Each structure stands twice: as C-alpha cells, then as structure tokens.
Amino acid sequence: MHKxxxxxxxxxxxxxxxxxxxxAQTAEPDxxxxxxxxxxxxxxxxxxxxxxxxxxxxxxxxEQVSLSPIVTDDFSILGRAREKQWLRMKLVLPAKxxxxxxxxxxxxVRSVTLYEVDKSGKKTSVIPLQSSRTPHxxxxxxxxxxxxxxxxxxxxxxxxxxxxxxxxxxxxxxxPTLMTSVAQDQLSSGDDSFFSxxxxxxxxxxxxxxxxxxxxxxxxAILISLTLLIGIFGFFGYNTHLPLFLKxxxxxxxxxxxxxxxxAAAPFLSATxxxxxxxxxxxxxxxxxxxxxxxxxVFAIVIAMTNLFTVANLQLMTASIWTVCxxxxxxxxxxxxxxxxxxxxxxxxxLLAALWAPSLVYKQSLAATRMNLYGFQLIFxxxxxxxxxxxxxxxxxxxxxxxxxxxxxxxxxxxxKVAKARAQLMAGxxxxxxxxxxxxxxxxxYRRLLEGLKPVLPQLASAVIAKNYHNADLLIVEPKSAxxxxxxxISQRSNMLKNLSRMTAPQQIRLDxxxxxxxxxxxxxxxxxxxxAKPGWGALIVERSSDRNYSELEMDIGAEFAALATTAxxxxxxxxxxxxxxxxxxxTGLYNREKFDDILKRLIDAAQLQQKLLSxxxxxxxxFAENTAGxxxxxxxxxxxxxxxxxxxxxxGVTMARFDDEDIVVLMPDRNIGQAREQAQRLCNVANRVKAxxxxxxxxxxxxxxxxxxxxxxxxKMMLERTASALSKARQYGGNQIQAISSGTL
Numbered sequence: 179m180h181k182x183x184x185x186x187x188x189x190x191x192x193x194x195x196x197x198x199x200x201x202a203q204t205a206e207p208d209x210x211x212x213x214x215x216x217x218x219x220x221x222x223x224x225x226x227x228x229x230x231x232x233x234x235x236x237x238x239x240x241e242q243v244s245l246s247p248i249v250t251d252d253f254s255i256l257g258r259a260r261e262k263q264w265l266r267m268k269l270v271l272p273a274k275x276x277x278x279x280x281x282x283x284x285x286x287v288r289s290v291t292l293y294e295v296d297k298s299g300k301k302t303s304v305i306p307l308q309s310s311r312t313p314h315x316x317x318x319x320x321x322x323x324x325x326x327x328x329x330x331x332x333x334x335x336x337x338x339x340x341x342x343x344x345x346x347x348x349x350x351x352x353x354p355t356l357m358t359s360v361a362q363d364q365l366s367s368g369d370d371s372f373f374s375x376x377x378x379x380x381x382x383x384x385x386x387x388x389x390x391x392x393x394x395x396x397x398x399a400i401l402i403s404l405t406l407l408i409g410i411f412g413f414f415g416y417n418t419h420l421p422l423f424l425k426x427x428x429x430x431x432x433x434x435x436x437x438x439x440x441x442a443a444a445p446f447l448s449a450t451x452x453x454x455x456x457x458x459x460x461x462x463x464x465x466x467x468x469x470x471x472x473x474x475x476v477f478a479i480v481i482a483m484t485n486l487f488t489v490a491n492l493q494l495m496t497a498s499i500w501t502v503c504x505x506x507x508x509x510x511x512x513x514x515x516x517x518x519x520x521x522x523x524x525x526x527x528x529l530l531a532a533l534w535a536p537s538l539v540y541k542q543s544l545a546a547t548r549m550n551l552y553g554f555q556l557i558f559x560x561x562x563x564x565x566x567x568x569x570x571x572x573x574x575x576x577x578x579x580x581x582x583x584x585x586x587x588x589x590x591x592x593x594x595k596v597a598k599a600r601a602q603l604m605a606g607x608x609x610x611x612x613x614x615x616x617x618x619x620x621x622x623x624y625r626r627l628l629e630g631l632k633p634v635l636p637q638l639a640s641a642v643i644a645k646n647y648h649n650a651d652l653l654i655v656e657p658k659s660a661x662x663x664x665x666x667x668i669s670q671r672s673n674m675l676k677n678l679s680r681m682t683a684p685q686q687i688r689l690d691x692x693x694x695x696x697x698x699x700x701x702x703x704x705x706x707x708x709x710x711a712k713p714g715w716g717a718l719i720v721e722r723s724s725d726r727n728y729s730e731l732e733m734d735i736g737a738e739f740a741a742l743a744t745t746a747x748x749x750x751x752x753x754x755x756x757x758x759x760x761x762x763x764x765x766t767g768l769y770n771r772e773k774f775d776d777i778l779k780r781l782i783d784a785a786q787l788q789q790k791l792l793s794x795x796x797x798x799x800x801x802f803a804e805n806t807a808g809x810x811x812x813x814x815x816x817x818x819x820x821x822x823x824x825x826x827x828x829x830x831g832v833t834m835a836r837f838d839d840e841d842i843v844v845l846m847p848d849r850n851i852g853q854a855r856e857q858a859q860r861l862c863n864v865a866n867r868v869k870a871x872x873x874x875x876x877x878x879x880x881x882x883x884x885x886x887x888x889x890x891x892x893x894x895k896m897m898l899e900r901t902a903s904a905l906s907k908a909r910q911y912g913g914n915q916i917q918a919i920s921s922g923t924l
Contacts (some may be wrong), residue, residue: 218270218271218356218357220268220269220354221247221267222265222266222267223245223248224248224266226262227241227261227262227264228260229260229261231262233264233293233304245264245266252542252546253351254349254352254539254540254541255346255349256349257287257344257345257349257350257489258347258488262344263344263345264341264342265352266339267340267354269330269340270336271334271335271336271338275332277332277358277359278330278356279327279330279356279357279358280328282342282355283324283325283326284324285350285351285417285551286346287310287326287344288346288432289310289311290342290344291306291308291311292307293307293340293342293343294340295339295341307328308329319363320367321370321373322369322372323369324369324373327366348489349490349493349540350540351546372548372552373417376413376555379556380559381410383559383562384406384410386567387399387400387402387406387566401445401448402445405445405449406559408438408445412439412441412442413555414435415429415435416436416439431482433481433482433489437479439500441478441482443503447474447503448467449565450467450506450510453565453568454511454513454519455514456510459513470506474503493537501530501533504529504533505530511526518564518568518569521564521568522565525557525561528557529561532557535553536550536551536554595633595634596735599634599739600738600739603626604746619747620647620648620650620747624654624743627642627718627739627743628641630739630743631739632656635732635736637720637722638701639656639657639721640655640718641655641656641719641721643679644714644715644716646713646715647710647714648751653668666691667691667693671689678705679705679707680707680715681707684733684736687702687705688701688702688724701722701724702722702725702728703719703720704732704733704736705718706733706736718740765818765836766817766818766821766842767821768835768842774835777833779893779894781833781845782891785887786887786890791847791848792845793853793885793886794845794886794887795844795857795858796841796902797842797881798841798842798880798909799820799840799879800878800879800913802816812870812873816870816878817836819867819869821834823864823865827864829846831846831848832847833845841905843901854886858882862879865880865914879912880913882908883903883904883916883917883919884916885904885920888920900920904917
C-alpha cells in the first residue's frame with residue numbers, strides 16, 4: 179500500500195509539472211535581433227527621474243537625466259513611488275513592412291506611456307503615441323494577459339526613436355519585446371494556456387476539497403479549500419489579473435496581492451497540522467503552529483488595510499514569511515511516520531526553490547521564463563493536491579482492504595438456510611450436551627431446539643412442553659417473557675395439548691385463552707408432537723398471529739428438528755447413566771475407588787497450581803466387620819443409612835467416595851486441617867442416627883482419620899498414608915474418636 183501511494187504521488191507530481199512546463203513553453207518565441215541581424219530588435223537605454231519631470235524637459239536639455247545603455251534583452255528595475263523610469267528604444271525594423279507590436283511585462287508596472295521623438299530638422303519634437311493609463315484593447319492580448327502591448331503606427335520607420343515613460347513599484351522585471359503582431363498573438367496564447375491550466379486546476383482542487391469535507395467532516399479538507407481560495411485570489415492579484423474582474427480602488431491597491439499571499443499561509447499551516455497528524459502526536463507543538471498561523475493572518479490583514487511597507491519590502495517579506503512557513507511544515511512532516519510525508523517533503527522543497535526563483539530573475543541569475551516567474555504557483559497547487567489526495571487515497575485503500583477482509587456472505591436459498599440451521603443445531607447439541615451436568619441434558623436439548631428454529635421458522639414465540647420426560651416435567655419458552663402465558667395455556671388446555679401430542683402428525687390450530695393479563699385474542703399455533711415414551715408426553719408449540727398459516731414444509735422442518743433434539747437428549751441421558759454406572763458404587767451411590775483416585779488427582783493439581791488448601795478424612799464404622807459378618811444385606815443397609823446421614827451433614831463443595839469395603843473418604847477443598855476436624859466431629863455426632871431396620875438395637879460409633887496436603891506434594895500417596903495412620907490411631911482409642919496427622923506425626 180505504501181509503495182502504491184508513493185508511485186501514484188510521483189505520477190501526480192510528474193503530470194502536473196509536465197503540464198505546467200509544456201504550458202509555460204508553448205508559443206513563446208524567442209525573438210532577438212542577433213538571430214537575424216537587420217530584421218527586428220531594439221537598442222535600449224535606461225534612466226530614472228523624479229515623477230514630475232516631462233519628456234520634453236529631458237530632450238530639450240532643461241532636465242538632466244542620465245540614460246545608460248542596456249546590453250541585454252531583459253533587465254530589472256526597482257520602482258519607487260515618486261520616481262519614474264525612462265526607457266529609450268531605437269527600433270530595428272524588418273525591411274518588409276509588417277504590423278509590429280511593442281510589449282512590456284505587466285507585473286509590477288503601474289503604467290507605460292509611449293512617445294516618439296522626432297529630430298528631423300532643427301527642432302526636436304515629442305509625439306505621444308499610446309498610454310496604458312487609458313484602457314485600450316490594443317494594450318492587452320489574450321484571456322490572461324501578462325504584457326502591455328502597443329501596436330506601432332505603420333509610419334514608424336527603421337531607426338525611429340521611442341521613449342517609454344514607466345511608472346512601477348517594487349522589483350520589476352522588464353522585457354521590452356519588438357515582434358510582429360502574429361508572434362505577439364502566439365506569445366499571448368502561451369500565456370492563456372499556462373494560466374488557464376493554473377486557475378482551472380485550483381478551482382478543481384477547491385471543488386474536490388469541498389466534496390471531501392461534505393463526505394467526511396473529520397478530514398478537515400475545509401482548510402485546504404480555504405488555502406486554495408485565498409491563494410487563487412492572491413495569484414490573480416500577483417499576476418495582474420484581478421483588475422480584469424474588479425475595478426475598485428481597493429483591488430488596485432499595490433499591497434493587496436502580497437497581503438492575500440501572506441494570508442494564505444495561515445490555513446496552510448493548519449492544514450499541515452492535520453495532514454501529518456501533528457495535532458494528535460504533539461498537541462503542544464500543534465498549538466504553537468496554530469498561534470503562528472493566527473499571527474500570520476493578523477499581519478496579512480494589517481498589510482491589506484494600511485500602507486506601512488513599500489512594495490519592494492512586501493515582496494521580500496512575502497517570500498520570507500512563506501519560507502518560514504514552508505520550513506515549519508517540513509519540520510512537521512518529519513513527525514509523520516507514514517510514507518506520504520516524503521511526497522509532501524519533496525514538493526515543499528520544490529516550492530521553496532520556486533518561491534525565490536523570481537528574485538533570481540530580478541538579479542538576472544535565472545532566465546525570465548514563465549516557470550521561473552510563476553512556477554511557484556503551480557508547485558503550490560501540487561502541494562495542496564498532495565494534502566488533499568493522499569489522505570483520501572489512503573482512506574479509499576483502507577476501506578477496500580476492510581471490504582476484502584469482510585466479504586459479505588451470499589444470500590442463502592431456503593434449502594441452504596434449512597441445511598445451515600440443521601448443522602448448527604446438531605453442532606450446538608453435541609457441544610452443549612457433552613459437558614452437561616446430570617439432570618440438565620433435557621433442558622439444554624430443548625433450549626437449543628428453540629434457538630435453532632428461529633432462522634427457519636418465523637414466529638412470535640415458541641415453547642416446549644414435556645411431561646414425565648425422564649421423570650421430570652419441563653416448560654421451556656422463547657422468549658422467556660412469554661413463560662407465564664404458556665403456563666396459563668397448559669393449565670386451561672392441558673387435555674387438548676396432550677391429545678394433540680399423541681397424534682402422529684403436526685397440527686395447526688387457532689384458539690384464544692385467558693392469559694396472565696386477561697383474555698388473549700385468537701392466535702395461530704403449530705403443535706408438533708415430541709417422541710416421548712408413554713406415560714410421558716410432549717409437544718413443540720410455535721406461535722404466530724392469527725392471519726398467518728404454516729406451510730407443510732415448515733411443519734416438516736419443525737417435526738424434524740424436534741425429533742433431532744429429543745433423540746440427542748435421550749442419547750445424552752443414556753450416556754450419562756452409563757457413565758454414572760461406571761463411576762458410582764452400586765451399594766452406596768457414592769463415587770467408586772477408581773473415580774475417587776481421578777478426582778483426588780485433579781484436586782491435588784489444582785491445589786498446587788493455585789496454592790490452595792486440600793484436606794481429607796477417612797471414616798470407618800467401629801467393629802463393622804464383626805457385626806456384619808456373613809450378613810451382606812445388613813452390611814448394605816447400614817452403609818446406606820450412614821451415607822444418607824453424612825449427606826445431610828457435610829458442607830457444600832465436598833466430595834464423598836467409597837474407599838474400600840468398610841471405609842468412606844471425604845475430600846474437602848479450601849479447608850485446613852482444623853476445619854476438617856470440625857467437620858469430622860459433626861459426623862461423629864450423627865452416628866446415633868444410623869439405624870438398621872433388621873437390627874434396631876445395634877448402636878454405631880465412628881473412627882475418623884484426618885490429614886491434609888503438604889506444600890510440594892505432587893501425588894496422593896503420602897497424604898493417604900497419613901490419613902490411614904490417623905484412622906488406625908483413632909480406632910485404638912475407641913468409639914467416635916478423631917485423630918489428625920499433619921506431617922507424619924500425631
């Protein structure tokens with residue numbers, strides 16, 4: 179994904195740059211008298227005078243203005259408010275008469291007035307030709323003019339001398355060009371292509387940013403659109419195109435373009451905060467950046483409303499302020515760990531270089547091409563495109579990745595839904611019944627049945643009624659809030675439901691009855707018999723509103739699922755009985771020795787792992803073998819009576835098992851040896867409740883040995899040996915004796 183973003187960004191930069199370069203170089207003829215000597219050209223001389231000096235005073239010698247020769251085709255001047263520049267031009271025209279145009283750069287030039295100086299005869303005369311002060315169609319060419327154009331009168335001949343009175347402010351690059359009218363049209367066409375591309379790109383980005391903001395409010399694309407909106411007005415003013423639309427005095431204010439350009443830096447800094455995630459990674463630093471943006475905004479407003487600075491100073495301040503802002507932005511990019519920072523970093527570096535290119539043109543260190551003079555505007559748009567499009571692209575790719583990871587399941591057919599529900603029912607029954615406790619299997623089986631019917635059998639409610647099923651009565655209702663209603667139904671219509679459950683096929687009926695909240699409206703019920711052996715009976719009931727019937731397919735599905743659940747419950751109950759028979763002692767109903775060993779091992783492992791206590795007692799009836807010798811029935815009767823008495827007395831959570839022919843063991847988790855002794859004492863106190871009907875006069879006492887698990891013991895051998903030793907000692911002392919061994923000693 180990172181490589182894709184970098185590649186797309188590189189294509190974006192290359193495409194926009196190529197478009198700007200091509201647009202900048204289209205139809206820009208390089209006309210120079212050196213290329214074709216004697217054809218077209220100008221011999222230039224430049225001078226400066228106070229603003230109140232007239233050309234007549236200069237040519238008559240009344241005012242001394244030094245005119246220095248200019249040896250290059252283009253040059254720069256520093257215009258001041260109370261000065262004007264005088265440019266003397268000697269024309270070198272082609273031998274073949276053609277309409278000729280003389281043009282000057284508009285940027286920074288307030289006005290140009292053109293004069294012809296005729297020195298024929300003894301008198302020197304000044305003939306005003308044209309002035310850009312008064313709008314003439316001849317002074318502009320194309321949709322987005324960048325030059326002041328004068329069409330020369332056909333009467334001017336080769337060697338004619340013209341003077342241009344130039345009023346300008348700030349650093350101005352002048353490139354007076356003499357060319358044919360056709361060549362001038364081609365030059366203007368190149369200007370139109372470049373600036374149309376520039377402005378349309380800015381408008382497109384503004385529209386995209388607004389669309390992005392409306393779609394995703396947290397994207398903060400509004401900051402990008404605000405930066406572009408202020409920037410495009412600044413570009414209009416800088417490129418001298420704003421007065422083409424608005425003719426007010428404020429619009430023509432020299433400081434306005436630079437105020438707008440400085441103002442655009444404020445939302446640019448805020449947009450940089452959100453583009454790089456700087457506001458989330460370092461909120462304190464982002465706050466300082468916001469303060470810098472607010473300070474820049476206030477400074478721009480001061481510039482727009484006052485005349486505190488000269489245009490030359492404003493030019494330098496605008497470049498300097500943007501240099502600081504771009505430097506801050508480049509530092510912010512370094513806090514971004516994503517690969518998109520490199521695209522912004524490279525574009526910002528290019529913008530910084532392009533920002534100072536016009537200054538190098540003014541110093542004649544760079545050629546006066548469109549890209550050198552206006553290229554920073556194009557690169558600024560590229561940077562804004564990076565701000566807008568890269569996060570957008572990242573979000574699109576992330577959404578696509580999430581959609582690929584979560585592909586929506588295809589809509590299932592009715593048969594597929596039934597098959598899926600059947601498989602889920604069987605899997606749920608198998609999983610739930612495998613770990614069920616004794617007595618819970620029936621309830622679990624029918625609860626799974628009601629849940630499994632919901633996807634394939636639309637309903638208002640459903641219930642399972644089972645009477646004398648595995649010696650228990652069941653009423654399971656879904657949802658549970660309808661339980662009282664179905665209890666009322668059973669009490670009022672029990673015989674009817676019993677008769678319907680004994681039928682071989684499902685039935686659907688409509689009836690009304692009195693519920694817990696009063697009489698109920700007629701409801702539609704599907705009564706599906708459950709395969710429960712007599713004398714028990716049972717039915718699955720599915721409820722719908724009275725205006726909806728049940729299809730034969732739905733009735734068959736209900737019958738199939740009910741049979742599956744009942745069969746699963748029967749099998750689980752039978753398996754539990756089989757397992758119970760293997761684990762239990764037949765005479766006493768306690769766990770047998772094999773199961774006891776398994777339980778003891780698990781309790782020892784848990785006690786060692788969780789660092790808990792585990793105590794054990796071994797209970798024996800005194801003189802039991804002598805009193806029951808040869809009397810197996812009496813022996814069984816006494817053991818059963820003892821187990822019944824112990825069950826009433828032992829605490830919750832203990833486990834009892836038959837250890838051998840005469841003894842019973844009690845496992846007591848989370849109890850120390852003192853608590854075990856207290857439990858043993860209570861058992862001794864109930865020994866007098868042990869009675870045998872076949873020997874009513876026989877009295878019984880108990881001997882109890884107690885021990886507990888020692889830290890570090892990993893098996894039961896030592897603990898059982900201590901318990902046996904304690905029991906042997908208790909027998910020596912006589913009836914109802916308790917002895918405890920903690921660590922091998924009494």
